[in-house]
Amino acid sequence: MIVAEQKPLDEIKGMIADAEKVLILGCGTCVTVCFAGGEKEVSILASQLRMATQMAGQDKEIREFTVQRQCEYEYNELAVEHVRDADLVVSLACGIGVQTMTEQFPEKRTVPGLNTTFLGQPTEQGVWVERCQACGDCVLELTNGLCPVARCAKSLLNGPCGGSQRGICEVYAERETPCVWHEIYERAKTLGRLDKLLEPQPAKSWKTSRDGGQRKIVREDLRL
Amino acid sequence: MNYAKKLLAQVGLEPERLEMFFLSSAEGAHFAEIATEMTERARRLGPNPLKNTKTVEPPKMEVEA
Amino acid sequence: MSDNTYLVGSNLEKALKAGYFVATGELGPPQSADRSVIEHKAGFLRGIVEAVNITDNQTAVVRMSSISVGSMLLQLGLEPTIQMTARDRNRIAIQSDLLGAYALGIRNLLCLTGDHQTFGNHPMSKNVHDMDSISMLQMVRDMRDGKKFQCGDPIKGQEPRFFLGAAANPFADPFEFRPYRLGKKAKAGASFIQTQIVFNVPKFADFMQRVVDLGFHEECYVLAGVAPIRSVGAAKYMATKVPGMEVDPEYIDRMTKATKGLPSPKEIETMDPKEAAQVKKARKEATENEGIQICVDVISECRKMPGVAGVHIMAIEWEEAVDEIVKQAKIGPKYDPARQNA
Numbered sequence: 001m002i003v004a005e006q007k008p009l010d011e012i013k014g015m016i017a018d019a020e021k022v023l024i025l026g027c028g029t030c031v032t033v034c035f036a037g038g039e040k041e042v043s044i045l046a047s048q049l050r051m052a053t054q055m056a057g058q059d060k061e062i063r064e065f066t067v068q069r070q071c072e073y074e075y076n077e078l079a080v081e082h083v084r085d086a087d088l089v090v091s092l093a094c095g096i097g098v099q100t101m102t103e104q105f106p107e108k109r110t111v112p113g114l115n116t117t118f119l120g121q122p123t124e125q126g127v128w129v130e131r132c133q134a135c136g137d138c139v140l141e142l143t144n145g146l147c148p149v150a151r152c153a154k155s156l157l158n159g160p161c162g163g164s165q166r167g168i169c170e171v172y173a174e175r176e177t178p179c180v181w182h183e184i185y186e187r188a189k190t191l192g193r194l195d196k197l198l199e200p201q202p203a204k205s206w207k208t209s210r211d212g213g214q215r216k217i218v219r220e221d222l223r224l
Numbered sequence: 225m226n227y228a229k230k231l232l233a234q235v236g237l238e239p240e241r242l243e244m245f246f247l248s249s250a251e252g253a254h255f256a257e258i259a260t261e262m263t264e265r266a267r268r269l270g271p272n273p274l275k276n277t278k279t280v281e282p283p284k285m286e287v288e289a
Numbered sequence: 290m291s292d293n294t295y296l297v298g299s300n301l302e303k304a305l306k307a308g309y310f311v312a313t314g315e316l317g318p319p320q321s322a323d324r325s326v327i328e329h330k331a332g333f334l335r336g337i338v339e340a341v342n343i344t345d346n347q348t349a350v351v352r353m354s355s356i357s358v359g360s361m362l363l364q365l366g367l368e369p370t371i372q373m374t375a376r377d378r379n380r381i382a383i384q385s386d387l388l389g390a391y392a393l394g395i396r397n398l399l400c401l402t403g404d405h406q407t408f409g410n411h412p413m414s415k416n417v418h419d420m421d422s423i424s425m426l427q428m429v430r431d432m433r434d435g436k437k438f439q440c441g442d443p444i445k446g447q448e449p450r451f452f453l454g455a456a457a458n459p460f461a462d463p464f465e466f467r468p469y470r471l472g473k474k475a476k477a478g479a480s481f482i483q484t485q486i487v488f489n490v491p492k493f494a495d496f497m498q499r500v501v502d503l504g505f506h507e508e509c510y511v512l513a514g515v516a517p518i519r520s521v522g523a524a525k526y527m528a529t530k531v532p533g534m535e536v537d538p539e540y541i542d543r544m545t546k547a548t549k550g551l552p553s554p555k556e557i558e559t560m561d562p563k564e565a566a567q568v569k570k571a572r573k574e575a576t577e578n579e580g581i582q583i584c585v586d587v588i589s590e591c592r593k594m595p596g597v598a599g600v601h602i603m604a605i606e607w608e609e610a611v612d613e614i615v616k617q618a619k620i621g622p623k624y625d626p627a628r629q630n631a
């Protein structure tokens with residue numbers, strides 16, 4: 001899932017400084033599941049902003065609304081009245097939602113209330129970890145289900161590097177992040193597929209990744 | 225509670241203004257103590273900065289399911 | 290490795306092929322554009338080691354580039370081994386830099402993945418890591434032996450011909466995979482390997498035994514990384530703060546005892562300045578001598594191990610110590626008795 005977290009309150013306050021009527025627009029999908037921009041978070045942020053702006057002697061109207069998925073026009077349509085009334089929309093969706101709103105309602109400015117961080121997995125309650133880099137050319141078969149592109153700090157295809165100590169990656173100061181190549185090695189050993197790890201892997205083509213430029217998929221079979 | 229206090233602090237309000245206590249209806253004396261304590265805190269911290277501002281009721285909106 | 294022709298013909302390759310116990314040195318470039326630092330350090334290393342490694346933005350701290358320093362060393366009469374990390378350059382830049390490096394006369398290259406940028410002074414920079422050390426070895430080997438670029442296009446004209454090396458860390462985990470990874474580097478094109486500094490001789494011996502059992506010592510020359518210890522503090526720092534380094538407590542003990550018999554720092558405080566200065570100098574000398582002796586002892590231990598073709602001496606910021614080390618260990622082009630008649 002897409003994982004995001006709210007921007008610091010001060011930063012959001014700065015963004016709404018010149019607006020009198022603000023709409024906080026939440027999203028019911030990814031950001032709800034990571035507790036960053038769902039209906040509840042919209043409500044809390046709206047309360048905080050009302051309190052903060054009143055304490056500063058400002059007179060602002062802060063409205064709240066949440067749509068099912070902010071990346072799709074048909075859902076955002078349901079918010080059209082509130083959008084029209086507002087001077088500024090603070091979107092609590094991921095970056096995709098912010099940009100969809102911009103496209104759909106170009107006469108309004110939609111600003112991001114969240115920092116979209118990564119594609120990740122909720123490993124335990126309250127903890128999300130990056131798992132996928134959307135490189136466009138999945139190598140998970142080679143490593144038996146552990147991604148070296150996303151989970152190795154150096155995206156090695158021929159790891160582990162010399163900084164792997166007791167299964168921990170040296171890059172992270174708190175020394176708790178597992179070295180994924182250590183895990184890949186152990187798993188290959190368990191599955192009896194170590195011989196595949198003895199072959200040098202050539203450099204990855206990053207053409208399908210963000211490096212190749214903005215990506216697009218067109219499915220003619222699905223087009224109307 | 226800690227989270228709520230953090231939210232207040234972000235806004236610029238003192239977290240001590242908010243507190244949660246657990247007690248039963250039979251603990252009259254304890255209740256009185258708590259009331260005194262919170263009154264003391266309120267006096268020490270000064271009037272609530274939001275006291276005389278207009279109450280803003282969020283406009284009623286339907287939330288899509 | 291078995292025929293009479295050289296892949297590249299550098300001094301390093303010739304010495305290794307001739308079977309001498311080889312010594313290479315290392316030089317860390319300055320964090321400035323000051324050429325005189327190189328001239329100064331080169332003076333300490335000239336003529337006593339086969340080739341001198343030049344680090345490439347080591348620990349992700351910006352320093353004068355490896356290739357530029359390599360070019361200077363050639364002018365100063367030394368043989369450079371340039372280092373190239375995968376951290377800062379993509380395949381376009383790496384190939385481009387190497388075409389130039391060959392044209393400048395550089396012949397030895399160490400391919401590395403590189404320390405992550407969070408260790409350095411520019412942690413906010415963009416990660417490159419277009420390739421890793423192994424895919425880089427493949428690429429550079431194919432430029433030399435296949436006369437082609439990484440994309441497959443042929444190189445029309447002189448191809449860059451480098452004697453290729455890589456690094457290995459016998460003290461990293463998973464320990465049992467490390468010899469296999471060394472083999473992987475050899476398979477990808479490495480002709481020589483330089484290891485992380487050895488301060489745990491038994492563990493290194495275990496590693497080398499596995500390498501030999503797997504036959505990889507016949508596919509590439511292994512040079513054991515060694516270094517002198519400058520102070521007790523340095524020993525403790527390496528033991529505790531450097532990931533991937535293991536230091537036998539015996540060496541810390543030896544360093545601490547090096548100043549036995551000399552007045553302690555507390556006693557120095559009560560002396561007059563002239564006497565105090567002399568004692569401090571004596572303490573420093575005793576400590577440094579012990580640190581050099583430890584290095585010589587490690588070299589002698591490594592020399593006994595099958596599969597070890599030489600040592601790589603990393604006396605960073607203490608290049609003056611290298612002469613003393615090779616002199617006592619009797620290795621290198623100047624002091625190796627086997628080389629005197631060559």
